[in-house]
Amino acid sequence: MEQVFKSFNKILSDRRIGAFIDSLKYISNIGYYTAIEKELGFRQYSVSNLVEKLRNQGISFSAHPDFRNLGLMNMHVIINNNLITLDKLKYKEWLRFFAHTSIPVGTVISYYLPFNFKRELSHHITKAIKEIVPSNENVYFVIYEHNVRLQPALTRYTFNDHPLIRGYKVDELFRMFDKIYNEIDANSMEEDEPPFSMPGDMVDLLLIKEFELDAFSNLYVLAKKLGIPLKTLNKHLYSHVINRQMLRGVYLKAGMFYRLFKVFYDIVIETKNRKVFLSLLRFIPDLELSIGMQYTSLKATKYVVHTTIIKPLKGFDPIISFFYQLHTDGLINKILTYVILPSSVRKYSIPYMNFYQDERRWDLDTEKTHALFEKRFAKAAARHRELIKKK
Numbered sequence: 595m596e597q598v599f600k601s602f603n604k605i606l607s608d609r610r611i612g613a614f615i616d617s618l619k620y621i622s623n624i625g626y627y628t629a630i631e632k633e634l635g636f637r638q639y640s641v642s643n644l645v646e647k648l649r650n651q652g653i654s655f656s657a658h659p660d661f662r663n664l665g666l667m668n669m670h671v672i673i674n675n676n677l678i679t680l681d682k683l684k685y686k687e688w689l690r691f692f693a694h695t696s697i698p699v700g701t702v703i704s705y706y707l708p709f710n711f712k713r714e715l716s717h718h719i720t721k722a723i724k725e726i727v728p729s730n731e732n733v734y735f736v737i738y739e740h741n742v743r744l745q746p747a748l749t750r751y752t753f754n755d756h757p758l759i760r761g762y763k764v765d766e767l768f769r770m771f772d773k774i775y776n777e778i779d780a781n782s783m784e785e786d787e788p789p790f791s792m793p794g795d796m797v798d799l800l801l802i803k804e805f806e807l808d809a810f811s812n813l814y815v816l817a818k819k820l821g822i823p824l825k826t827l828n829k830h831l832y833s834h835v836i837n838r839q840m841l842r843g844v845y846l847k848a849g850m851f852y853r854l855f856k857v858f859y860d861i862v863i864e865t866k867n868r869k870v871f872l873s874l875l876r877f878i879p880d881l882e883l884s885i886g887m888q889y890t891s892l893k894a895t896k897y898v899v900h901t902t903i904i905k906p907l908k909g910f911d912p913i914i915s916f917f918y919q920l921h922t923d924g925l926i927n928k929i930l931t932y933v934i935l936p937s938s939v940r941k942y943s944i945p946y947m948n949f950y951q952d953e954r955r956w957d958l959d960t961e962k963t964h965a966l967f968e969k970r971f972a973k974a975a976a977r978h979r980e981l982i983k984k985k
Contacts, residue, residue, distance in 0.1 A: 612748035614644055618844035619745060624657060624805055625813045625831050645810050653850060657805035658743040659944055660842045664802070665792045665956060666944065667707040668741055668888055669716055670900065672734040672862065672930060674700040676727055680940070684722040687960045688715065688945055694938040695860070700732075702860065702934065706945050707737060708956035709790040715958060734930060736862070736898050738888040739787075745845045746882045746904075757882040758855070761906035767916045774876045780869035787891060792954055794834040796967070797822060799946035800974055801835055806943045807981075809844040821973025848885055852936040857905035861917055864898050864928035870920070871897035883913065896927075902934070947978065 614636060623629040627641045634641070645655075661667065668690060677694055678701040680686070691704035705719055720735055727733050746758055753759060793799050800820055804811045813831065817824040835841060852858070865871050871889075878887050878901045889899040903913055914931055921929045947967045950957035957963050968975045 615748050654847045655809040655844050656847050657809040657841045657844050659802050661741045663791050663840045665709045665790050668738045669705040669707045670736050671703040674698050674732040682726050689942045692940040694935045695932040697933045739891050740889050742887045743845050744884045744886050759907050764912045771877050775873040778872050796951045797830045798834045803943045803946050855904045858934040859903045860932050862900045862930040863926050865926040870925045874899050
């Protein structure tokens with residue numbers, strides 16, 4: 595804990611390192627340090643030296659997949675008054691997130707949902723959850739089509755002035771939201787939804803999985819680990835993963851925040867007001883306490899947005915009160931809040947083994963896809979088993 599705190603303090607105190615980490619959120623070229631240096635134009639330190647320096651401080655990075663460009667959505671399940679254990683869950687091969695909560699006590703589960711099987715798989719998951727939860731009134735289901743990775747900025751504030759340390763004031767939050775709300779013209783923002791697409795094949799997904807584990811994975815090393823020729827990995831990285839924008843930026847791994855900050859609020863907001871919804875989509879990324887956001891379609895009649903907020907180290911933060919005030923004012927129709935227990939958090943990378951290589955699509959017949967994976971990518975399958983054992 596003390597080492598994590600010192601590392602975080604050091605990042606906020608060193609503007610050069612902070613600027614480097616902030617800039618990583620916008621890059622797409624990964625796989626080689628030279629490609630990252632070229633995209634960033636970062637010449638003060640070499641990227642490799644900076645990354646190694648941060649690794650020595652226990653700081654690691656993850657590349658964030660663009661789920662729409664992988665043909666995936668996210669099904670979120672909130673269960674109040676029931677602590678469900680992992681062994682009771684069905685469809686574990688599609689899991690994305692699992693945690694227990696307090697205030698209120700309960701369980702939070704997220705599943706990856708293939709766009710081409712969203713109705714069928716969501717029906718099966720819903721039915722399975724209702725079989726193990728005594729009262730259906732205690733279960734909330736929602737399917738999110740958009741997923742955004744967020745991260746506190748590291749160059750806007752000094753350590754003591756950062757909202758992660760000092761928190762926000764109520765009037766400060768209302769000024770931020772009111773400014774955004776007054777600027778938005780909801781009628782002029784009829785945006786077309788970007789289409790869902792599919793990965794090129796299994797090699798793309800294997801690369802994405804490795805970059806999720808370590809955004810600075812080296813292709814030379816991966817070729818040996820996965821048993822796939824370097825030439826093949828190169829081709830798939832540049833022709834598919836990068837060109838099709840399957841990855842959207844590089845972020846500090848969330849585990850660092852879970853270790854340092856002890857309280858995480860999950861907030862789910864429903865509204866029928868399009869202008870409020872669009873305002874929240876701009877407001878939440880501006881909060882220096884948010885580490886993620888997901889939301890429903892812009893063309894929906896009932897909008898839902900979900901974010902995870904870090905409780906600052908010092909004092910009480912009024913963000914929860916702010917959102918409840920929006921509810922009292924009639925701007926939002928429903929709000930669910932709960933506290934995640936960091937010790938219970940389990941995160942899972944994209945379910946690449948459920949991809950049917952021959953037909954280039956996700957498949958619910960996971961036994962078949964797993965068998966094909968074992969046969970075609972024996973070395974990668976062995977690595978997968980090693981990672982599962984570590985969990």
